[in-house]
Amino acid sequence: MTKPTATVSPDSPPKAVRRRRRLTFDKASFMAVFVLLPLAVFTLFELVPLVQALYYALTDWAGYSPDMNFVGLTNFAAMFSDPLFMKSLRNSVILAAVVPTITLVCSFVIAAVVTTGGPSTGRIQGLKGSGFYRVVSFFPYCVPAIVIGIIWSQIYDPQRGLLNGLLSALGFDFQGFPWLGKVDTAMPASIMVIIWGSIGFYTVLFVAAIKGIPAELYEAARMDGAGRFRSAISVTLPNMLSSLQTGYIYLGLMAIDAFIYMVALNPLGGPDYSTWTMTQNLYNTAFFKGKFGYSTAQGVALAIVTLAYAGIIALIFRLARGRDDGTDRA
Amino acid sequence: MTTIATTAAPATIGRNRSHRSTTGDKVVAGVSHTLLSIWTITVIVPFAWTLLCSFKTTSEIFASPFGLPAQWNFDNYVKAWSDVGIGKYFFNTVVVVGCALVLVMLLGAMLAYALARFKFLGNRLIYNTMLAAMTFPVFLSIVPLFFVLSGFGLLSTKPGLILVYVAFALPFTMFFLYSFFRQLPQDVYEAAKIDGAGEWRAFFSVMLPMASPGMASVAILNFLGLWNQFLLPVVLNANPENYVLSQAMSVFQSKAGYSVDFGALFAAVVMTVLPVFIVYIVFQRKLEGSVSQGTFR
Numbered sequence: 001m002t003k004p005t006a007t008v009s010p011d012s013p014p015k016a017v018r019r020r021r022r023l024t025f026d027k028a029s030f031m032a033v034f035v036l037l038p039l040a041v042f043t044l045f046e047l048v049p050l051v052q053a054l055y056y057a058l059t060d061w062a063g064y065s066p067d068m069n070f071v072g073l074t075n076f077a078a079m080f081s082d083p084l085f086m087k088s089l090r091n092s093v094i095l096a097a098v099v100p101t102i103t104l105v106c107s108f109v110i111a112a113v114v115t116t117g118g119p120s121t122g123r124i125q126g127l128k129g130s131g132f133y134r135v136v137s138f139f140p141y142c143v144p145a146i147v148i149g150i151i152w153s154q155i156y157d158p159q160r161g162l163l164n165g166l167l168s169a170l171g172f173d174f175q176g177f178p179w180l181g182k183v184d185t186a187m188p189a190s191i192m193v194i195i196w197g198s199i200g201f202y203t204v205l206f207v208a209a210i211k212g213i214p215a216e217l218y219e220a221a222r223m224d225g226a227g228r229f230r231s232a233i234s235v236t237l238p239n240m241l242s243s244l245q246t247g248y249i250y251l252g253l254m255a256i257d258a259f260i261y262m263v264a265l266n267p268l269g270g271p272d273y274s275t276w277t278m279t280q281n282l283y284n285t286a287f288f289k290g291k292f293g294y295s296t297a298q299g300v301a302l303a304i305v306t307l308a309y310a311g312i313i314a315l316i317f318r319l320a321r322g323r324d325d326g327t328d329r330a
Numbered sequence: 331m332t333t334i335a336t337t338a339a340p341a342t343i344g345r346n347r348s349h350r351s352t353t354g355d356k357v358v359a360g361v362s363h364t365l366l367s368i369w370t371i372t373v374i375v376p377f378a379w380t381l382l383c384s385f386k387t388t389s390e391i392f393a394s395p396f397g398l399p400a401q402w403n404f405d406n407y408v409k410a411w412s413d414v415g416i417g418k419y420f421f422n423t424v425v426v427v428g429c430a431l432v433l434v435m436l437l438g439a440m441l442a443y444a445l446a447r448f449k450f451l452g453n454r455l456i457y458n459t460m461l462a463a464m465t466f467p468v469f470l471s472i473v474p475l476f477f478v479l480s481g482f483g484l485l486s487t488k489p490g491l492i493l494v495y496v497a498f499a500l501p502f503t504m505f506f507l508y509s510f511f512r513q514l515p516q517d518v519y520e521a522a523k524i525d526g527a528g529e530w531r532a533f534f535s536v537m538l539p540m541a542s543p544g545m546a547s548v549a550i551l552n553f554l555g556l557w558n559q560f561l562l563p564v565v566l567n568a569n570p571e572n573y574v575l576s577q578a579m580s581v582f583q584s585k586a587g588y589s590v591d592f593g594a595l596f597a598a599v600v601m602t603v604l605p606v607f608i609v610y611i612v613f614q615r616k617l618e619g620s621v622s623q624g625t626f627r
Contacts, residue, residue: 031444147602208618
């Protein structure tokens with residue numbers, strides 16, 4: 001979502017733009033269709049609902065009747081004394097904190113090994129024959145998240161699931177252990193599924209980023225006596241901060257959402273609502289309880305959490321860059 | 331997760347110990363290959379197990395997670411295809427995603443082109459509004475959207491779902507293509523104009539074909555995004571006749587809990603994954619290119 005910002009290059013507007021032409025039918029019809037048609041679809045089905053949401057959030061609209069009263073910030077105050085909402089907020093914050101970090105560390109390690117883990121003499125190159133790993137681990141990205149959730153809910157099944165079967169075969173006594181049915185394990189087990197589905201995508205992203213780093217930097221590091229690990233930390237990492245930041249933001253937004261995975265793994269929020277997310281709570285409040293005003297207010301809260309998350313990540317990376325610049329010059 | 335978490339440590343130690351010695355290289359390579367293989371197996375095994383289970387009867391599934399089916403047949407597939415109606419949902423998904431994809435590529439390219447190469451009042455405003463809209467979660471607008479569609483009488487219809495898909499994929503498509511159209515040389519456009527082409531002709535015959543690498547990349551990303559879309563159909567498409575695959579799978583899963591037809595559930599999963607798998611094998615290179623392009627342009 002932030003990535004298009006990087007796409008925008010305000011430099012060099014095309015020359016012809018400045019030249020004034022007579023407004024012909026060709027030009028007029030062209031502009032009308034090319035701008036107004038897409039804009040109409042966007043406005044009607046995305047912009048209008050967004051703006052409406054901001055208003056509905058301030059009403060007590062309940063049910064399918066058109067009656068609604070303006071109640072100001074009452075909905076937002078209600079959230080703080082709503083234990084279910086607070087629980088979902090807590091869970092979403094946990095997801096946003098844990099999922100991106102673990103995923104990106106794994107993706108970074110794999111990408112670094114695949115691109116620069118090769119022999120320490122000669123050309124800087126990756127591990128031999130590692131393309132296969134990349135191809136395989138990227139595949140889950142293409143599989144619908146709901147299907148990933150269904151597959152894993154079967155793997156986690158206490159009786160007939162693969163996980164307990166494997167553990168029992170290895171001699172551990174996990175027969176009948178409900179991974180998704182215990183407060184202690186439901187969230188970690190769900191987080192693992194999301195990470196499992198995401199690592200490959202970010203590996204591919206990072207591989208592309210690392211390939212863009214000039215080989216001279218690695219050669220210089222090698223001359224200074226840096227091994228592969230040192231090169232990965234001191235050369236690779238600082239030179240791919242922007243892709244790391246993109247990864248953090250994307251994964252964080254996905255983890256705050258997490259709706260599909262959670263619906264597949266634990267539709268009712270898991271034991272003691274330990275995997276109940278803000279998105280599930282919002283959906284439930286709207287389409288089962290019919291409290292549309294309160295539900296859209298939760299949507300606003302979700303947007304605030306999302307933006308706050310993006311802001312924190314941007315700040316952290318700004319600090320990280322600043323420090324790097326400092327040491328480089330020192 | 332645990333397998334991966336441990337990946338870092340041993341490989342790291344190996345590397346530190348070994349740099350500049352070929353034996354060290356071998357150790358590093360060995361350790362890395364081992365750990366990467368474990369990870370690869372972790373990715374493959376769930377799919378392989380699903381495939382195995384899709385041939386077992388429900389009682390066989392309950393008997394043992396590893397047992398082989400007594401009979402290898404396609405009963406579960408037949409059941410999932412006809413009784414559950416995977417075939418119908420598959421068809422619905424192809425129609426909805428196909429139409430939405432064509433529309434969003436067309437509208438997105440048109441808007442990106444107009445915004446990137448023409449100066450007019452509101453140009454920046456449109457661009458920035460779309461940027462802002464993209465940063466808000468879909469969940470924020472889902473309730474009002476439900477009533478907007480309902481107001482148009484488009485709730486639970488394929489055209490309604492298609493239009494919403496288009497609207498939500500439009501900003502991303504526009505941003506991605508914007509940079510492509512901006513980079514196209516002005517001379518070619520001028521030449522087309524001198525040869526007598528109007529604005530329409532210049533776009534469709536000259537500029538659009540020149541942006542085709544970008545179009546292909548966005549189309550792939552959009553296809554995956556729309557094919558996997560879940561929230562929008564679940565909320566906006568309550569008519570079982572119009573279900574798309576992802577929502578049908580979810581409904582089927584929750585039903586499977588009662589009717590206990592797990593064999594058919596596994597078969598349905600395989601049938602959902604198979605087309606994506608084929609597309610993936612065919613477009614693998616192109617797809618990786620799209621991903622890196624999409625983020626680093």
